[in-house]
Amino acid sequence: MEFTGRVWKFGKDIDTDAIIPARYMNTSVPEELAKHCMEDADPTFPQKVQNGDIIVADKNFGCGSSREHAPICIRAAGVSCVIAKSFARIFFRNAINIGLPIFECPEAVDGIREGDVIQVNADSGVIFNMTTGQTYTAKALDASMQEIIRNGGLMEYVKTRLSEAKA
């Protein structure tokens, strides 16, 4: 899997209330949530973001609540993947479980500027900055995480387990 997209940069400790404010969580319809994606971090983001764009953020991205609405709205807004120096724990699990690709790579975050166009290879973790020509390598995901993604998300795994139990 490879993604090519334009970069939107965000700072450190972007919390889930900034990603999707709770005032919009009276629904879980992805398209509805996408209209407010990152709104409290950048009110113009929902209008600016285009299909395939990539979010690059500093440390502790997605801290705060457990709301899966956060990775859901990022994916529904068309963002192809998120690169950060580090991710908050629950956001990390949620992103994997719903199949939003995420990469930890501090060097890439420091080297990539807003508006750069980058190419991310999800299998090798190699990030190529097409604007500057620089290359970075993200930390590889644990094997079990990769397996969840390969299986098409956690629920596919659950389905398999339940049908095994029946058989």
Added chain:
Amino acid sequence: MGMTITEKILAAHAGKATVEPGELIRAKLDLVLANDVTAPVSIKELEKINLEQVFDKDKVVLVQDHFVPAKDIKSAEQSKVVRDFARKFDITNHFDVGEMGIEHCLLPEKGLVTPGDVVIGADSHTCTYGALGAFATGVGSTDLAAGIALGEAWFKVPESIKFEYDGKLPEDVTGKDLILHTIGDIGVDGALYQSMEFTGSAIDELSMDGRMTMANMAIEAGGKNGIIAADQKTIAYVEERTNKPYKVYQSDEDAKYNRVIKYDVEKLEPVVAFPHLPENTRPVSEAGHVELDQVVIGSCTNGRIEDLRVAAKIMQGKKVHKNVRCIIFPGTQAIVKQAMKEGLIEIFIDAGCAVSTPTCGPCLGGHMGILAKGERSLATTNRNFVGRMGHPESEVYLCGPNVAAASAIAGRIVHPREVE
């Protein structure tokens, strides 16, 4: 090599003699929890796989607490999804209006969590139950859906940080101050992916309510769980509420910690976290002149009876400042009743506070106390992120119930002794 309490609980639930930090395990779950905001997302996932039965109808807990009584049509529809699911699968512990409370106040009160349990909840403050010596952690809705179906979850065994709070707690320093001080010290990702183990003589001294306040905010330091080994106080609390068998775990003397952090609590004073992160803490005496529009006392962090007693003691015979709206959110119906019996509700109303039915409401900017642009609230809640309680240009300051009550009277952030 010895194990920490967290490692022991996880090992026991994974059917292993020992586990080590970094190891991936599949653990059996004693309880899985979701609320009216997170359960609908799980239910949607479970419908996709045509779930025929939940893993154990007594171990799935659904609490309608975030936007109920329904604040609008969309919220009503979300709640209905949960209600329908609860009826379809005959869920024993579905708490709806009239019975419900703020989930993390309600579950311990109902005796649903016991020492040594493994609990996941689709709510980040699920870590509260660590105060009972359980391993409890927040997850998203898909993990929760998997838990509802299988009764299991994947975990990476976390490293542990040991926090030792020694000395005698000064009279005006609460559990909230201990945890805010800790978050201020290590930062909002200071315990990322790690277990926070709270120990020391000051923790022994804390009530169960105070301990729950501390474990509740482990997530605000990025922690996977917060945990306090069960002692006689824990056992007395649990025995009063359930007959369920349980096992008490303690960390071994030679358990391995990523680090050990020690605090002398006698040097502490009440703490306030300034916008817009819980780590922006200052001693209240250094808060400066901060005028307030609203004060919120309650939530899963500080909505328990002890918190209300502390606030009422300060407010008795006094009036909330004319520029301040003070809203009290008791955690559960039982807490409301107890507060009525003790005359606390009367004290609050006489002081000019509004007293609400239990709800997560204003803490997350849901309803019942939303801030306008430029407004400022002091709150005993757990997060002060941008826009957390309303308009993105409003501000939230965090503190314990004594500072909140005193500040509601003064109209600005003050040390409790200033209104005595």
